[in-house]
Amino acid sequence: MIKVLNLSKRYGQKDALKDASFHVSRGEIFGFLGPNGAGKTTTIKILSGQIAPTGGTAYIMDMDVTREQSRIQANMGIVPEKANLYERLTIEQNLDFFCRLYNADRSQIDYYLHRVGLLQEKSTPVGKLSKGMKQKVLLIRALLHKPSLLFLDEPTSGLDPASAATIHTILRQLNEEGMTIFLTSHNMEEVEKLCHRVAFLNEGSIVAAGTPEELKLQYAARQLRVLLEGEETERILEIDEPQTADAVAAWLRAGKVRSIHSSEPTLADIFVRLTGRDIQ
Amino acid sequence: MSTRRVLAIFLKEAQDIRTNKNILLMYLLPFVIVIIYKNFIPNMPVGFVLSFGLMFLAALVGMYVPAMLIAEEKEKCTLDVLMLSPATPLDIFLGKGLLTFVSIIICTVILIFVAGSSLSGAAPIIVGMALTAVFCINFGMIIGLLAQNQMATGVIGTPLYMIFLLVPLLAQLSDSFITKLALLLPTHHFFNMLRLVLEDGKGLGETINQLAIILASIIVSFILLLVVYKRRGLTQDR
Numbered sequence: 001m002i003k004v005l006n007l008s009k010r011y012g013q014k015d016a017l018k019d020a021s022f023h024v025s026r027g028e029i030f031g032f033l034g035p036n037g038a039g040k041t042t043t044i045k046i047l048s049g050q051i052a053p054t055g056g057t058a059y060i061m062d063m064d065v066t067r068e069q070s071r072i073q074a075n076m077g078i079v080p081e082k083a084n085l086y087e088r089l090t091i092e093q094n095l096d097f098f099c100r101l102y103n104a105d106r107s108q109i110d111y112y113l114h115r116v117g118l119l120q121e122k123s124t125p126v127g128k129l130s131k132g133m134k135q136k137v138l139l140i141r142a143l144l145h146k147p148s149l150l151f152l153d154e155p156t157s158g159l160d161p162a163s164a165a166t167i168h169t170i171l172r173q174l175n176e177e178g179m180t181i182f183l184t185s186h187n188m189e190e191v192e193k194l195c196h197r198v199a200f201l202n203e204g205s206i207v208a209a210g211t212p213e214e215l216k217l218q219y220a221a222r223q224l225r226v227l228l229e230g231e232e233t234e235r236i237l238e239i240d241e242p243q244t245a246d247a248v249a250a251w252l253r254a255g256k257v258r259s260i261h262s263s264e265p266t267l268a269d270i271f272v273r274l275t276g277r278d279i280q
Numbered sequence: 281m282s283t284r285r286v287l288a289i290f291l292k293e294a295q296d297i298r299t300n301k302n303i304l305l306m307y308l309l310p311f312v313i314v315i316i317y318k319n320f321i322p323n324m325p326v327g328f329v330l331s332f333g334l335m336f337l338a339a340l341v342g343m344y345v346p347a348m349l350i351a352e353e354k355e356k357c358t359l360d361v362l363m364l365s366p367a368t369p370l371d372i373f374l375g376k377g378l379l380t381f382v383s384i385i386i387c388t389v390i391l392i393f394v395a396g397s398s399l400s401g402a403a404p405i406i407v408g409m410a411l412t413a414v415f416c417i418n419f420g421m422i423i424g425l426l427a428q429n430q431m432a433t434g435v436i437g438t439p440l441y442m443i444f445l446l447v448p449l450l451a452q453l454s455d456s457f458i459t460k461l462a463l464l465l466p467t468h469h470f471f472n473m474l475r476l477v478l479e480d481g482k483g484l485g486e487t488i489n490q491l492a493i494i495l496a497s498i499i500v501s502f503i504l505l506l507v508v509y510k511r512r513g514l515t516q517d518r
Binding site for chain 2: 048049050070073074078080082084085086087088089093097098100101102103125141
């Protein structure tokens with residue numbers, strides 16, 4: 001669905017994106033992770049044809065993003081980080097406007113509003129909505145023309161947990177219906193819940209990529225933490241040591257094990273280890 | 281260019297300006313001026329009152345409204361999503377310009393009523409206003425392209441509004457440099473045309489010189505708009 005090779009973008013003397021290469025398969029939820037200023041929004045803007053790259057190539061559905069923007073844009077939806085809705089217009093007027101622009105079926109407005117629980121609010125001016133509600137309206141606006149690829153830039157940034165959970169549920173449903181989703185985030189929990197594959201972006205460069213499970217295994221300490229009956233601190237055992245298996249088996253047979261954990265890092269731990277900085 | 285998309289933008293703007301206080305105030309101003317001149321200044325000729333109101337309508341509304349419509353979309357980043365939609369820059373210019381144009385023509389007819397003038401001789405006034413409005417809308421679009429936000433439209437636009445509005449009015453009072461400067465302005469020729477029609481009872485055929493100058497100004501303003509658009513674009517690479 002998306003193929004990116006050595007993509008770069010320079011603003012004056014500053015590299016916003018440096019030789020980024022990655023791919024996103026059809027039907028995948030792909031997470032682009034990084035702290036603020038890492039180059040996530042720049043990547044979305046290049047892929048959506050809003051800005052031109054300084055170097056490299058990017059293809060969406062085998063179409064060059066710098067040459068076939070209108071064909072690509074017809075097949076993609078974008079949920080930007082900033083709620084760029086017409087604040088004086090109602091939810092319905094906002095969505096109706098985009099239906100008219102795309103010549104899309106206007107009955108979808110009520111369908112999607114019902115789906116996100118905003119049907120009763122459709123006559124409310126957007127300026128009076130909460131951030132979570134606006135985010136849902138942005139999501140609907142991006143879906144009206146039935147795109148096959150959806151870009152979301154920090155879709156739940158600043159949302160309360162309930163609104164974020166609703167957005168996550170909708171995204172999972174859309175993905176199950178076949179939509180490819182590319183999302184940027186600095187929320188590791190969100191990414192672990194939603195994404196099939198992720199890429200870590202730091203200061204414009206991709207420092208690691210893979211499925212969350214692959215990355216966790218790759219950067220795991222290969223240790224076991226075991227808490228035994230009568231002890232207050234966990235024992236740390238090296239998985240690759242030959243005596244570890246015997247010791248654990250013996251403790252299990254003797255019924256002495258209170259808890260046992262493998263030491264897999266979180267995605268946030270991996271990011272800190274790779275970059276030396278916190279993702280938040 | 282697509283008629284469907286132009287009309288979609290036209291409809292959106294029509295819905296939006298109904299609650300846009302800044303823009304509604306601009307539409308109100310010519311009516312307030314006409315009502316004050318008509319009712320509170322004794323012996324003021326109806327033709328002069330109407331000419332005055334129509335000048336405000338053309339120069340202020342014609343330039344301010346499209347400038348604000350474009351600058352607000354830039355400021356609130358709604359232009360970004362519009363540019364990602366099938367709408368082309370031409371659709372956007374035409375949709376916004378059409379809304380301003382239609383509203384000016386409607387306001388012209390209402391102003392004629394409010395000023396107490398007869399609609400029977402309104403055809404030349406409406407033709408002159410239509411042409412002057414197109415010129416002013418082009419200039420308003422240029423201001424909108426140059427301004428990064430709504431506040432900047434005031435900084436860039438106010439000197440222009442003053443030139444296009446005040447110079448023709450001041451030129452009526454004295455024969456000086458201002459008169460020579462006024463000859464370069466289509467709003468001056470529109471004002472002269474209004475006086476010919478409203479005060480001297482001239483018809484459309486007798487104002488052909490003024491109309492030709494305004495028409496030529498439209499071509500110049502259109503070329504200027506193209507040049508500014510080519511240089512600045514609708515959205516900047518940020």
